[in-house]
Amino acid sequence: MNLPEIEKKWQKKWADTELYKFDKNSDKPKHYVLEMFSYPSGAKLHIGHWYNYSLSDSYARFRRMQGYNVFHPMGFDAFGLPAENYAIKTGIHPQDSTLSNIETMERQLKEMGASFDWDYEIKTCMPDYYKWTQWCFLQLYKKGLAYRQNAPVNWCPNCQTVLANEQVVDGRCERCGTEVVRKNLTQWFFKITDYADRLLEGLDRIDWPEKTKTMQKNWIGRSTGSEIKFKIKGGGEFSVFTTRADTLNGVSYVVFAPEHPLVDEITTDEYRQAVEDYKLFASKASEIDRLSVTREKTGTFTGAYAINPLNGEEVPIWISDYVLASYGTGAVMAVPAHDERDFEHAKKYGLPIKRVVKGKDGIDDTLPFCDYSGVICNSGEFDGLTVEEAKKAVTEKLAKTGDASFKVNYRLRDWLISRQRYWGAPIPMIHCPHCGVVPVPEDQLPVLLPYDVDFTPDGTSPLAKHEGFMNVKCPVCGHDAKRDPDTMDTFMCSSWYFLRYPDNKDDKMAWDPKIINKLLPVDKYIGGAEHACMHLLYARFFTKAFYDMGYLDFDEPFTSLVHQGTILGPDGEKMSKSRGNVVSPDTYISEYGSDAFRLYLAFGFSYVEGGPWSDGGIKSVAKYIDRVERLVDRIYKDHKEHFHDKNDIAKLDYSVNYAVKNVTKDIAVFQFNTAVARIMELTNNLYKYTESGKYDRDEAMSAVKTLLLLLSPFTPHFAEELWERIGEDYSIFNQKWPEVDESKLVLDEVEIPFQINGRLKERFKVSKDATKEDIEEYVRTNFSEYLDGKTIIKFIVVPSRIVNVVLK
RNA sequence: GCUGGAGUGGCGGAACAGGCAGACGCAACGGACUUAAAAUCCGUCGGGACUAAAAUCUCGUACCGGUUCGAUUCCGGUCUUCAGCACCA
Numbered sequence: 001m002n003l004p005e006i007e008k009k010w011q012k013k014w015a016d017t018e019l020y021k022f023d024k025n026s027d028k029p030k031h032y033v034l035e036m037f038s039y040p041s042g043a044k045l046h047i048g049h050w051y052n053y054s055l056s057d058s059y060a061r062f063r064r065m066q067g068y069n070v071f072h073p074m075g076f077d078a079f080g081l082p083a084e085n086y087a088i089k090t091g092i093h094p095q096d097s098t099l100s101n102i103e104t105m106e107r108q109l110k111e112m113g114a115s116f117d118w119d120y121e122i123k124t125c126m127p128d129y130y131k132w133t134q135w136c137f138l139q140l141y142k143k144g145l146a147y148r149q150n151a152p153v154n155w156c157p158n159c160q161t162v163l164a165n166e167q168v169v170d171g172r173c174e175r176c177g178t179e180v181v182r183k184n185l186t187q188w189f190f191k192i193t194d195y196a197d198r199l200l201e202g203l204d205r206i207d208w209p210e211k212t213k214t215m216q217k218n219w220i221g222r223s224t225g226s227e228i229k230f231k232i233k234g235g236g237e238f239s240v241f242t243t244r245a246d247t248l249n250g251v252s253y254v255v256f257a258p259e260h261p262l263v264d265e266i267t268t269d270e271y272r273q274a275v276e277d278y279k280l281f282a283s284k285a286s287e288i289d290r291l292s293v294t295r296e297k298t299g300t301f302t303g304a305y306a307i308n309p310l311n312g313e314e315v316p317i318w319i320s321d322y323v324l325a326s327y328g329t330g331a332v333m334a335v336p337a338h339d340e341r342d343f344e345h346a347k348k349y350g351l352p353i354k355r356v357v358k359g360k361d362g363i364d365d366t367l368p369f370c371d372y373s374g375v376i377c378n379s380g381e382f383d384g385l386t387v388e389e390a391k392k393a394v395t396e397k398l399a400k401t402g403d404a405s406f407k408v409n410y411r412l413r414d415w416l417i418s419r420q421r422y423w424g425a426p427i428p429m430i431h432c433p434h435c436g437v438v439p440v441p442e443d444q445l446p447v448l449l450p451y452d453v454d455f456t457p458d459g460t461s462p463l464a465k466h467e468g469f470m471n472v473k474c475p476v477c478g479h480d481a482k483r484d485p486d487t488m489d490t491f492m493c494s495s496w497y498f499l500r501y502p503d504n505k506d507d508k509m510a511w512d513p514k515i516i517n518k519l520l521p522v523d524k525y526i527g528g529a530e531h532a533c534m535h536l537l538y539a540r541f542f543t544k545a546f547y548d549m550g551y552l553d554f555d556e557p558f559t560s561l562v563h564q565g566t567i568l569g570p571d572g573e574k575m576s577k578s579r580g581n582v583v584s585p586d587t588y589i590s591e592y593g594s595d596a597f598r599l600y601l602a603f604g605f606s607y608v609e610g611g612p613w614s615d616g617g618i619k620s621v622a623k624y625i626d627r628v629e630r631l632v633d634r635i636y637k638d639h640k641e642h643f644h645d646k647n648d649i650a651k652l653d654y655s656v657n658y659a660v661k662n663v664t665k666d667i668a669v670f671q672f673n674t675a676v677a678r679i680m681e682l683t684n685n686l687y688k689y690t691e692s693g694k695y696d697r698d699e700a701m702s703a704v705k706t707l708l709l710l711l712s713p714f715t716p717h718f719a720e721e722l723w724e725r726i727g728e729d730y731s732i733f734n735q736k737w738p739e740v741d742e743s744k745l746v747l748d749e750v751e752i753p754f755q756i757n758g759r760l761k762e763r764f765k766v767s768k769d770a771t772k773e774d775i776e777e778y779v780r781t782n783f784s785e786y787l788d789g790k791t792i793i794k795f796i797v798v799p800s801r802i803v804n805v806v807l808k
Numbered sequence: 809g810c811u812g813g814a815g816u817g818g819c820g821g822a823a824c825a826g827g828c829a830g831a832c833g834c835a836a837c838g839g840a841c842u843u844a845a846a847a848u849c850c851g852u853c854g855g856g857a858c859u860a861a862a863a864u865c866u867c868g869u870a871c872c873g874g875u876u877c878g879a880u881u882c883c884g885g886u887c888u889u890c891a892g893c894a895c896c897a
Contacts, residue, residue, distance in 0.1 A: 796877055
């Protein structure tokens with residue numbers, strides 16, 4: 001069959017007849033199938049898009065045929081850095097390149113034959129969308145979840161610009177090679193940490209891959225401990241967070257992150273130069289390097305001393321880059337005897353190491369001793385307590401004087417959303433010299449992103465140079481004021497898009513709760529595992545925040561989640577231009593057709609794993625499609641007299657129902673490769689049933705229809721074509737998904753393997769109802785040659801499964 | 809480095825609340841059809857030993873060890889590899 005040709009025909013008919021139009025008023029149960037929308041970067045769909053979208057489409061069609069009212073929208077995550085970089089390089093405006101890319105991708109998605117209803121499309125870079133992204137910002141601000149704070153950015157002193165992590169290669173600017181430093185800017189944050197516990201709790205209520213939940217749990221990183229106050233000799237105080245309050249007596253120094261706000265204040269003149277040098281050194285290291293356990297410990301003394309609140313000892317205050325400003329309080333108490341990193345640091349700089357926990361039996365005297373199983377020593381009144389008891393006792397004692405408290409700490413950090421870039425949604429805030437920071441009134445949204453902006457890097461946010469944009473009247477006092485020159489992180493756009501789809505044309509509100517609460521949460525969300533900790537966490541945070549504000553009546557956005565794997569190049573390596581192993585879908589589509597391409601993606605890989613591309617694979621699938629066509633034609637055109645053999649028909653019935661049962665089960669859990677394998681088996685069995693020419697045509701035609709229905713989600717055009725050819729009504733996608741007749745799957749006999757000492761010896765058939773005793777009896781009678789004269793140690797019978805006899 | 813995955817024939821991959829390892833397919837090989845090729849159809853197909861052939865035995869799910877009547881599946885350790893690490897999205 002010439003697939004590329006018939007595909008065009010059906011795509012046109014599907015469009016003309018509005019086959020995929022979503023019916024808002026349907027009384028069928030809803031099913032919201034959503035793929036992570038794509039970033040319109042390159043000009044064309046790559047194989048990863050196909051893998052995600054075409055198979056999710058198969059799933060959506062399957063649910064539709066099962067009788068669900070399927071909502072299956074598509075859109076574009078259109079703001080972002082690559083378009084801006086492309087513009088800096090080529091002079092083509094980000095809006096122009098983005099919209100043109102989107103056009104190409106829309107066309108290609110239609111060529112895929114996907115069942116999207118394009119009436120619900122969204123593009124995040126359009127004012128009718130980002131108006132509401134800005135509205136979301138304002139709601140979070142009103143709820144007290146947005147705040148401004150200093151935070152470091154990567155800064156290239158030569159290009160005079162902020163760099164994304166991606167643009168920093170080996171600590172240097174990717175454009176000019178200059179060493180990158182960190183520089184503090186005042187930026188907007190969302191208090192996602194306020195939701196840390198609820199983000200943890202919600203994980204128990206959703207059907208997500210366990211590994212994704214685990215990653216989110218570890219990312220949030222809840223730990224319980226104590227916050228302990230130290231006084232600084234000569235005035236001032238600071239706090240540390242520790243999970244080991246029990247070791248407070250073993251503190252021999254404290255360490256501040258080099259960025260800690262008190263560092264400048266406490267540093268003595270004698271040490272000032274060393275501290276400044278060290279701060280510069282630390283500003284050049286990446287966070288990953290700083291957290292590395294194997295990185296050589298570095299640091300310097302500030303000249304200041306802190307007072308241990310438990311024993312009054314004076315201990316030196318150091319700065320070192322193994323302490324991060326962003327975690328805990330940005331300061332730690334160092335107990336070298338009981339912490340690996342402190343131990344290394346103390347050894348290198350000759351600081352005292354004082355043991356305060358010993359092994360239970362007092363035998364283990366190697367340091368550092370980081371085990372939680374020990375007992376306290378060298379700590380006066382706390383000696384003899386277990387670690388857990390002492391944590392409590394120490395904290396409680398200090399709590400009386402206000403020097404300590406129990407504290408839950410998270411690894412999760414607040415979400416920094418300011419970007420010093422052009423191609424994003426402007427932050428809807430105004431800075432007034434009289435009123436301070438003032439939100440843009442909601443009826444003045446959107447804050448339009450101006451087109452005529454000079455976005456070449458020169459030290460400020462591109463928007464800051466646009467007078468027309470920046471100058472504004474304060475909405476409170478009416479005086480001259482300035483807009484916020486930054487734009488929002490594009491993760492903002494993708495944190496609520498699933499709420500916009502069903503009500504995408506609403507110009508009165510971001511979403512109409514009446515519509516959204518009916519269609520959401522998303523029933524099946526499909527996208528890459530690389531989003532496990534960021535996008536998927538941010539979207540959950542948004543949903544919970546808007547639930548709290550009463551805009552939603554659910555608080556988890558994605559009931560069920562599936563990750564697709566990665567399709568690699570034919571060489572088994574990740575596809576990349578530099579490796580020259582990029583497989584472009586287009587050439588295959590025009591040669592074999594979209595259906596063959598889709599079927600290969602379904603059959604050739606484990607969906608969640610992905611794997612290497614193979615030209616042979618798609619060829620074999622194209623052959624299989626032709627094989628189905630020959631089979632269908634042969635049976636359909638056959639009008640001769642026929643034979644009715646009960647046995648053969650029972651076998652065919654079994655095969656049909658076996659296929660229906662397993663294909664249904666497998667598609668539901670995204671196991672497309674085994675679903676297709678079962679369809680192939682049915683095809684083979686139907687060949688066998690009909691090859692002699694002596695068969696019942698009605699039975700065969702009924703099996704053919706089932707075969708086409710099962711195949712239709714994978715090869716929609718091909719199935720539609722054959723459905724028409726055998727004289728059935730348009731459209732195959734309006735047919736009901738076949739149901740299993742379990743009675744046809746019941747076999748009277750089951751085959752059971754017989755093992756001696758775990759080694760397979762024989763197989764035998766017994767009635768499906770045979771009891772343990774029946775089976776043992778059968779084995780003793782029929783396989784006596786294995787057992788006679790031997791000592792039976794154990795006779796294991798698992799009915800319908802296995803017999804294993806353990807002989808001496 | 810930290811966190812989370814993955815490792816099964818020549819290849820893609822099945823199977824796992826612990827019970828016949830290799831479903832389905834590719835490649836390869838043999839055969840049928842054909843003047844021939846392509847296409848199609850049928851058959852064989854993890855390694856080794858022993859066989860004329862079969863039967864049979866044996867090894868085998870990255871590596872080492874453990875639990876169990878029985879481990880690809882559970883536990884401990886090792887190696888390799890992939891993803892994420894907060895400004896790529």
